[in-house]
Amino acid sequence: MTTPQTSSDELTASIEIDAAPAQVWALLADLPRMSEWSDQVVRTWVVGGEVKQGARMINLNQQGWKRWPTNAKVVRFTPHSDLAFRVTENRTIWSFQLEPLDGGARTKVTHRREAPDGISGLSKGLTKVALGGMDAFAHELTTGMGRTLERVKAAAEG
Known part of the structure; x- marks a missing residue:
């Protein structure tokens, strides 16, 4: 079961998975597979193909019929431990x-x-005008984060 939390600028969800960190890492670090886990991601392209510190990527996101691209850069990459990317358009990590x-x-x-x-x-x-406002969108994102983790769990344990 996931544990979601929301604050004004930080959203979190956690889950425990019956698989070793290396197995879970292999799923999460394969960023082009993110559309398999995330409700919002339609597709992810990693420029140059290799996911590593400094890698750049382009994402196509969705909410219902609405779609929009984002650009991101991998800002932390510690195998089996920590993977983070910063989205250029909104500055979130x-x-x-x-x-x-x-x-x-x-x-x-x-x-x-x-x-x-x-x-x-x-x-x-844009969130206010097109995505339902900041509070509603944050709630949607947090719910989606929980579903992402549930899908990763199912794949890792399957």
């Missing part, structure tokens, strides 16, 4: 942090969206 449990037989995954530099005014305006 999305991450997956893996913590070994039971001597490494299981993994706690925390999925987080942070906004250490705030969310861009343009993004706030």
Whole structure:
């Protein structure tokens, strides 16, 4: 079961998975597969194909019939432990942090969206006009983060 939390600029969800961190990492670090896990991601392209620190990617996102592209850069890449990317358009950082449990037989995954530099005014305006407003969209994102983790869990444990 996921544990979602929401604050003004930080969203989190966590789950415990009956698989080793290396197994979970293999799923999450394969960013082109993100559309398999996330409700919002339609497709992810990694420029140059290799996911690593500094890699750039283009995402196509959706909400219902609405679709929009974003650009991102991998800002943290510690195998089996921490993967994070910053979205250029809104300045948010999305991450997956893996913590070994039971001597490494299981993994706690925390999925987080942070906004250490705030969310861009343009993004706030577009969210208000096109995505239901900041509070509603944050709730939708947090719910989606929980579903993302549930899907990763099912794949890792399957």
